[in-house]
Amino acid sequence: MSDVMHTxxxxxxxxxxxxxxxxxxxxxxxxxxxxxxxxxxxxxxxxKLLCFALFACAFNLLLGYTGLLxxxxxxxxxxxxxxxxxxxxxxxxxxxxxxxxxxxxAAALGLIMGFFAIRRQGxxxxxxxxxxxxxxxxxxxxxxxxxxxxGIQSVPxxxxxxxxxxxxxxxxxxxxxxxxxxxxIVIWRFxxxxxxxxxxxxxxxxQRAISLGYSVARYKxxxxxxxxxxxGLAGGTKALVFQFATLTDVGWQMSGEVILMTLLGGIGTxxxxxxxxxxxxxxxxxxxxxxxxxxxxxxxxxxVCVLVFRRGIIGEFYASRLGRRLGFEHRR
Amino acid sequence: xxxxxxxxxxxxxxxxxxxxVDLDIHHARVHALIGPNGAGKTxxxxxxxxxxxxxAGSITLLGSDITKTPPDKVARMGLVRSFQISAVFPHLSVxxxxxxxxxxxxxxxxxxxxxxxxxxxxxxxxxxxxxxxxLKRERDAVAADLSYGRKRVLEIATTLALDPKVLLLDEPMAxxxxxxxxxxxxxxxxxxxxxxxxxxxxxxxxxSDICHQVTVLQRGEILAEGDYETVAKDxxxxxxxxxxxxx
Numbered sequence: 001m002s003d004v005m006h007t008x009x010x011x012x013x014x015x016x017x018x019x020x021x022x023x024x025x026x027x028x029x030x031x032x033x034x035x036x037x038x039x040x041x042x043x044x045x046x047x048k049l050l051c052f053a054l055f056a057c058a059f060n061l062l063l064g065y066t067g068l069l070x071x072x073x074x075x076x077x078x079x080x081x082x083x084x085x086x087x088x089x090x091x092x093x094x095x096x097x098x099x100x101x102x103x104x105x106a107a108a109l110g111l112i113m114g115f116f117a118i119r120r121q122g123x124x125x126x127x128x129x130x131x132x133x134x135x136x137x138x139x140x141x142x143x144x145x146x147x148x149x150x151g152i153q154s155v156p157x158x159x160x161x162x163x164x165x166x167x168x169x170x171x172x173x174x175x176x177x178x179x180x181x182x183x184x185i186v187i188w189r190f191x192x193x194x195x196x197x198x199x200x201x202x203x204x205x206x207q208r209a210i211s212l213g214y215s216v217a218r219y220k221x222x223x224x225x226x227x228x229x230x231x232g233l234a235g236g237t238k239a240l241v242f243q244f245a246t247l248t249d250v251g252w253q254m255s256g257e258v259i260l261m262t263l264l265g266g267i268g269t270x271x272x273x274x275x276x277x278x279x280x281x282x283x284x285x286x287x288x289x290x291x292x293x294x295x296x297x298x299x300x301x302x303x304v305c306v307l308v309f310r311r312g313i314i315g316e317f318y319a320s321r322l323g324r325r326l327g328f329e330h331r332r
Numbered sequence: 333x334x335x336x337x338x339x340x341x342x343x344x345x346x347x348x349x350x351x352x353v354d355l356d357i358h359h360a361r362v363h364a365l366i367g368p369n370g371a372g373k374t375x376x377x378x379x380x381x382x383x384x385x386x387x388a389g390s391i392t393l394l395g396s397d398i399t400k401t402p403p404d405k406v407a408r409m410g411l412v413r414s415f416q417i418s419a420v421f422p423h424l425s426v427x428x429x430x431x432x433x434x435x436x437x438x439x440x441x442x443x444x445x446x447x448x449x450x451x452x453x454x455x456x457x458x459x460x461x462x463x464x465x466x467l468k469r470e471r472d473a474v475a476a477d478l479s480y481g482r483k484r485v486l487e488i489a490t491t492l493a494l495d496p497k498v499l500l501l502d503e504p505m506a507x508x509x510x511x512x513x514x515x516x517x518x519x520x521x522x523x524x525x526x527x528x529x530x531x532x533x534x535x536x537x538x539x540s541d542i543c544h545q546v547t548v549l550q551r552g553e554i555l556a557e558g559d560y561e562t563v564a565k566d567x568x569x570x571x572x573x574x575x576x577x578x579x
Binding site: 189190192193194195196197198200201204205207208209210211212213214215216222226 | 381383403404405407408412413414415419420421422423424428431432433435436440441442443444445446447448450451490494
C-alpha cells in the first residue's frame with residue numbers, strides 16, 4: 001500500500017514538472033501571439049477581448065479559488081469604468097492615474113459589498129451581491145457625475161506617463177496588453193502565495209480551516225476585495241479603450257456574462273476564463289451584424305458546455321488523456 | 333485545570349441534546365468521553381470548541397471565559413480539535429496539509445505577495461510531524477488518495493502542528509487498523525505529557541490503556557465519572573453502555 005502510494009507521489013511530482021514545462025511553452029507561444037496579433041486582427045476587438053479576459057480571470061479568482069459565486073461583479077467593472085472616465089475627463093489626470101482611481105474605487109466598493117455578503121454562503125451570498133449591485137446600478141442611473149443614461153462620453157485617452165500618445169491605436173493596444181499581463185501576474189502571484197494556499201484550504205474544507213484558527217471571513221473578504229480591484233482594473237481600462245462609460249457595464253447582464261465566460265473556460269483554471277471570454281467576445285463581435293440574435297447562440301453554447309463540458313473548455317482539456325499526459329490536473 | 337465547562341446545555345428546538353454537563357480537563361492527562369451512539373459526545377465537542385453555541389452554561393479555557401468566543405479564536409487560544417469524519421484538505425498533498433496548519437503559527441498566512449516557495453521554510457517542521465505520525469512515504473501523495481485510517485493520522489499531524497494546549501480528538505481510532513491504533517495510542521500518550529487531551533473513543537481497550545479519566549454520557553447527561561476501573565464497575569454504565577457482562 002505504502003509502496004503504491006510512494007510510486008503515486010513520485011509520478012505526481014514528475015507530472016508537476018512536466019506541467020511547469022508545458023505551461024512555460026504555452027506561455028511563450030501565447031505571448032508571441034499577443035504581441036503580433038494586431039497585425040492580423042482588428043486592435044479594438046483585441047483590446048475588448050483582453051479587458052473581458054482580465055475581468056473573467058478576476059471573477060474566477062473569487063469563484064474558482066474561494067468558491068464564492070458573486071452575482072454583482074458588474075459593480076466593480078462598470079463602477080471602475082465610471083471612476084476612471086470621470087477622473088480622466090473631469091480631473092484631467094493621466095491614463096495610468098485614471099485607471100488607479102478606478103481600481104481603488106472598485107476595491108472600496110468590494111470592501112463594502114464584501115462586508116455585507118461574505119458571511120453568507122451559496123444562494124444567499126449570490127442574492128446579496130445581486131441586490132447590492134442593483135442598488136449601485138440605480139445609483140449610477142441617478143448620480144450626476146455618471147450622466148444617467150447617456151453615460152460619460154468622449155473620454156480622452158491621454159498620454160501614458162505624459163509621454164506616450166494613447167490615441168495611437170497601436171500604442172493603446174500595447175498599453176492594454178501591458179495592463180492585462182500585469183493583472184495576470186498579480187492573479188498568478190495571489191493564488192500561488194501563502195495567502196492563496198489558505199484560500200485553497202478554505203475552499204477544500206472550511207470547517208477544518210476554522211478549527212486550525214483561520215478567521216475564514218477575513219480571508220474571503222481579502223479575496224473579494226482583490227477580485228473587485230482586478231475587475232476594476234479591467235473596467236477602467238475598457239473605459240479608456242472605448243472612451244466612454246455607460247450603464248451597460250454596471251447592469252446585471254454584465255454580471256451574468258462574466259459568469260458565463262468563466263464557466264465556459266473552466267472554473268479554477270488560471271487560463272480557462274481567458275478562453276471563455278475569447279469565445280463570448282468573438283461570438284458577440286462576429287454575430288453583431290447577423291440577423292440572428294447573439295444571445296441565443298451564447299445561450300446554446302452555454303447549455304452545451306454545462307451539459308457536455310462541465311469542467312469548461314480548459315478544464316476538460318486538463319482532464320483529458322492528452323492534458324494528463326502533459327502534466328495538467330484539473331481540480332475544483 | 334485548563335478547560336472546564338459548567339452547566340453546559342444544548343437544545344435543538346424541543347430536543348435537548350446535552351443537559352447540564354460539567355467537565356474538568358487537566359493538564360498532562362488524557363480524558364475520555366464515552367457513551368452509546370446519540371449520547372451527545374460530539375455535540376459536547378462542538379460546544380467546547382464553539383462550533384456550536386451552548387443554550388446554557390459556561391466554558392472556561394486557561395482561565396478565560398470562552399462561552400461567546402468564535403471557534404477560530406478558540407483555536408488560536410490553544411484549543412484545537414479533530415473531527416469525527418476525517419477532516420483533511422483532500423486535493424492538497426500530505427505535506428501541504430501540514431504546512432497549512434503550520435502557516436498561521438509561523439506568521440505565513442496573509443502574505444499574498446510572497447511566492448508559494450516561501451512556505452518551503454516550513455518543510456523541516458512539517459517533515460518532523462509527518463515522520464512522527466508515520467506518513468513519511470506518503471509525504472507527496474494527495475490526501476484524497478490516502479486510506480481512511482491514514483487520513484485520520486494526517487489529521488492528527490495537522491492538529492499537532494498547532495502545538496495546542498488542549499487537544500480534542502473525536503474518535504481518533506475510527507477506521508484504523510490494529511497497527512495504526514498502537515502507533516496513534518503511543519502518539520497520544522506522548523503528546524499528553526505536555527498538554528491536556530480530551531477524546532471521544534469507542535474502542536474501550538484504547539480508553540483503558542491510555543486514559544486517566546473517563547466521563548460517560550447517556551442521553552446528553554453525565555452518567556458516571558472516574559478512572560476506567562471505577563467507571564467499568566458502575567452498574568448503571570454496565571447496563572447502559574458496556575452491557576451486563578465484563579466490560
